[in-house]
Amino acid sequence: MSAFEITGQPIELQVFRARLLDRSCGAYVQFDGWVRDHNEGRKVLQLEYEVYEPLAVRIGQDIIQEALERFGVSHACAIHRSGLMELSEVAVVVGVSSPHRSEAFEACRYIIDQAKIRLPIWKKEHYESGHAEWVNCQRCAHHE
Amino acid sequence: MSAFEITGQPIELQVFRARLLDRSCGAYVQFDGWVRDHNEGRKVLQLEYEVYEPLAVRIGQDIIQEALERFGVSHACAIHRSGLMELSEVAVVVGVSSPHRSEAFEACRYIIDQAKIRLPIWKKEHYESGHAEWVNCQRCAHHE
């Protein structure tokens, strides 16, 4: 299994976590991105991710590799969903295990922050009003 | 159920996580402390926690409350084991959910850092050599 994956199926968190278990590790940090029922004041009913998979997987693996090297953690992996999702589903999960906790927190934060900036993944929100809209990350717009 | 608990039984992570689910939250951060197979160069076979429960529960709840107020996260809870534990078991788990991720990371980190400093919980390591020793946190010794 690859350290970074895209999947159209619900993420199995127990299987995911099992990949990071290591008896030499005392710390495990996990981040889940959940589908939220609102954004900027509007009620969200569903979420849709468009993923350009060839590049997303490659960049995702780069990010994981950078985190392993930069923070010296033992294991790191991540899975990102594609396609249509319901409320409360897990859209993305990042897990890091390491002997000590400080670097596990930092590596996990690094991976999700970089993923949000660098992965070619776009989010479309479907609102209660029947309207749907592609969501732009404001911070990214500043990078143009 | 209380936001901070001590238990002598294996922690059920799925039950724990379910308590933090919230459709208004887009971010979930979890920290697990695992029983590590080594410490300062020695092979560890088992771990034992001595907990002074009346104070540990009270201080644990204080820490959770502080995190909720300081970082404005939606939900936070933690469970700490007591008694004898085997390798790879979960010794402590902290979970935080919140609309956005930044405060979820910060609150989770705050809770585990404060827990390690303030909770009246002592760790005894049982080594391969047959020897067992109470582990002192060096940083805490500096506080004397």
Added chain:
Amino acid sequence: MKIRVRYFAVFREATGTGLEVIETGAASPSELFSECVGRHPGLQKYTASLVAINDEMAAWDAQLNENDEVLFFPPVAGG
């Protein structure tokens, strides 16, 4: 020269296509994007944040070559 252009997400919806092959004299992705805005007025209100050439992230002033595939990425908002 012939260039393949891929549009994603809001760009795909604004142009009504995910992929088109065009004849162009554009020297860089930057010039090419302006040309694409001319062909698809729906693109006018958007700016692309990132560009890739043949599945590698590229600079906006990179050189384009015959048969390159250029990917225009709207701003991302993952997670």
Added chain:
Amino acid sequence: MKIRVRYFAVFREATGTGLEVIETGAASPSELFSECVGRHPGLQKYTASLVAINDEMAAWDAQLNENDEVLFFPPVAGG
């Protein structure tokens, strides 16, 4: 006056007891701990990091009263 003293973890093992009731003139937890070290030489090589009185965290120079329960905590190392 009578004071209940509780020992935890390495202190409990060093003194051989988790709880003792002693007659003392100690005015503060600090004085009381010195007295306990005198009673239990095994405590000599340790320093207590925190002290609680009647289940509330307390200062080392807090005032002790008849029937107080004093808890001496070795340095913690949770997680």
